[in-house]
Amino acid sequence: MSQAAKNTTPDITPNSEQNSSDSNGFPYRVPEHFLQQIDHSNPQDPLLKQVKPSRLEEVTTLGFSKDPVEDLDSNPIPSLIHKYHGRVLLIASPKCDIHCRYCFRRHFPYSEQSNLRHWQKAIEYIKTNQSVHEVILSGGDPMALGEKVLVKLINQVESIAHVKTLRIHSRTPVAAPDKAPFQAFVSWAQQSKLNKVLVVHCNHPNELSDQTQKLFTSYKQAGITLLNQSVLLKEVNDSIDILEALSHKLFSQGVLPYYLNQLDRVQGSAHFEVDDETAIELHNKLKRRLAGYLVPKLVKDIPNQGSKTALC
Numbered sequence: 001m002s003q004a005a006k007n008t009t010p011d012i013t014p015n016s017e018q019n020s021s022d023s024n025g026f027p028y029r030v031p032e033h034f035l036q037q038i039d040h041s042n043p044q045d046p047l048l049k050q051v052k053p054s055r056l057e058e059v060t061t062l063g064f065s066k067d068p069v070e071d072l073d074s075n076p077i078p079s080l081i082h083k084y085h086g087r088v089l090l091i092a093s094p095k096c097d098i099h100c101r102y103c104f105r106r107h108f109p110y111s112e113q114s115n116l117r118h119w120q121k122a123i124e125y126i127k128t129n130q131s132v133h134e135v136i137l138s139g140g141d142p143m144a145l146g147e148k149v150l151v152k153l154i155n156q157v158e159s160i161a162h163v164k165t166l167r168i169h170s171r172t173p174v175a176a177p178d179k180a181p182f183q184a185f186v187s188w189a190q191q192s193k194l195n196k197v198l199v200v201h202c203n204h205p206n207e208l209s210d211q212t213q214k215l216f217t218s219y220k221q222a223g224i225t226l227l228n229q230s231v232l233l234k235e236v237n238d239s240i241d242i243l244e245a246l247s248h249k250l251f252s253q254g255v256l257p258y259y260l261n262q263l264d265r266v267q268g269s270a271h272f273e274v275d276d277e278t279a280i281e282l283h284n285k286l287k288r289r290l291a292g293y294l295v296p297k298l299v300k301d302i303p304n305q306g307s308k309t310a311l312c
């Protein structure tokens with residue numbers, strides 16, 4: 001870590017044994033690369049705000065819950081969530097190298113849900129459900145599995161004939177490109193006949209660096225479609241200029257904007273919420289500034305809807 005980072009934010013250090021301390025039941029974790037993207041002279045830095053624990057997380061807010069998207073109601077077997085037609089989501093890893101303070105799975109019962117011994121049952125479930133053509137690896141962060149284990153899991157998914165698309169949802173390529181799976185993963189992608197989609201998670205243009213650019217280029221050359229989802233976050237990216245810049249920078253790095261998610265109302269995250277009216281207004285302005293393909297869909301995860309709900 002740079003000396004500057006050390007001096008100005010003694011309470012924010014990269015992942016290590018020392019920072020595994022508990023903070024409102026959700027320990028703080030930040031990888032080195034993400035830390036380096038923070039302007040440590042700015043206490044209002046939009047990246048710092050995403051990862052620095054706050055007393056506001058202790059506030060209990062009406063309408064906010066531990067399972068805001070009701071994932072556990074669509075959970076036929078541990079580690080597998082089957083909510084939407086044709087695609088299932090596999091909680092591939094409980095671990096994530098970055099703990100975003102607004103994380104909607106911060107209270108998720110990972111110890112019961114995500115365990116390598118559940119994989120076989122999940123694979124069996126997919127095998128017996130012919131309608132499943134897309135498998136989404138999520139978490140935690142599936143890329144936190146390490147590439148050997150990740151590729152092993154992917155190979156099991158690929159062995160199911162009716163699965164056509166493998167999608168990975170991960171924050172690692174943005175938050176810690178140096179830790180992202182590389183050689184074995186890229187080799188797998190180059191020869192795989194599956195449709196391959198990687199949905200990264202980036203909220204602010206400052207999160208993108210030369211390192212993310214390099215990684216995305218390698219992934220893209222290996223035939224992976226790159227998309228991004230963001231969460232609309234108060235005082236982080238609830239600004240037309242920032243959202244516009246984010247779309248342009250993502251595209252210049254080979255990534256298309258996919259979703260702009262309204263915050264999932266998980267207990268402890270109310271201070272990040274942007275109300276729907278403001279969100280829709282921002283999105284309308286964004287449409288007037290950007291080419292259609294650079295405008296992410298503004299969506300909300302409302303339980304029992306059969307898909308994410310478009311807000312406009």
Ligand SMILES: *Cc1c(COP(=O)(O)O)cnc(C)c1O
Nearest residue numbers: 081082083084087088089136308
């Ligand atoms: C968001 C989500 C998906 C993927 O939805 P898409 O609209 O296809 O991106 C799948 N399963 C679950 C449980 C989800 O929350």
